[in-house]
Amino acid sequence: MTDPNQPNPGQQPYPNQPYPQQPYPPQQPAKKRKIWPWFVIGIPVLLFGGCTVAMVSAVDSQEETTVSSGSGGDAPAVNSGPDFPGKLAKDTSALAGDTITRDNLAYTVTPLEQGSSIIGDYMCSNVTIKNVGDKQNDFNGYIDWKLQDANGAIRDATYAPDHELLNSGQLAPGGQATGSVCFDAREGAAPGTYVVLFQDTFSLTSDRVAWINTI
Known part of the structure; x- marks a missing residue:
């Protein structure tokens, strides 16, 4: 017999109640x-x-590097100039007092002079830089300069209280700047070869230019 209290197959068990809502899966953010x-x-x-x-x-x-002596007249550096101890393959050298021109800047470096002050002894050269090109050009008066002493030690530039040091800046075409580059000589200046070295810190080339002094 069929139980009258049992719902018929397919009939909603509780006809007065709605079907339960199926939860939708949450949407994934894009x-x-x-x-x-x-x-x-x-x-x-x-x-x-x-x-x-x-x-x-x-x-x-980059322009061809030239050297001119005190008598004047630029000429290509013959065999990169005279030798000195520690000279590198791409160095260009000249005697102190000569002018080396590279990248439209002409550098004239005088022979080293010894001096002293209350902070110690030093050696200085007077440097003149002239822009011989037709465009504005940069120059640096401190970090670009070094001194190789008679023992082959390479010293950084330093301060000398009684010298007007070479500054840094820019030169208009035809313009020039002058000042001293000085180096520590607290142990004195033993006789021998001293070389003032210039190397552009911000250049992509490692070439140096050098001025040879004999003391």
Whole structure:
């Protein structure tokens, strides 16, 4: 027999109640494309491209290095100039008092002079830099200069209280700057060869120019 209290198959057990609502699955937020990997990759590419352009510009802008003596007249540096202890393959040298011209800047460096003050002994050369090109050019009066002493030690430039030191800045075409570059000589100046060295710190080339002094 069929129990009258049992619902018929397919009949809602409780006809007065609605069917239970099925929960919908939550919507997943749309995934955003990560842009940081492209940013990380793109920056080095741009920097590399900029450096490449700078290197090409530096190579294209280099002029032939010339040397002129006190008697005047520029001429290409013969065999990169006279030898000195520690001279490197790409160095260009001249005697103290001569002018070396490179990249449209003419550098004249006088022979070293010894001096002393309350802070110690030093050696100084007077430097004149002239812009012989037709464009504005930079110069530096401190970090670009060094001295190789008679023992082969290379010293940084230093302060000398009674000298007007060579400053840093820019030169208009035809303009010039003059000042001293000085080096520590607290142990005195033993007889021998002293070389005033110039190397452009911000240049892509490692070439140096040098002025030879014999004391």
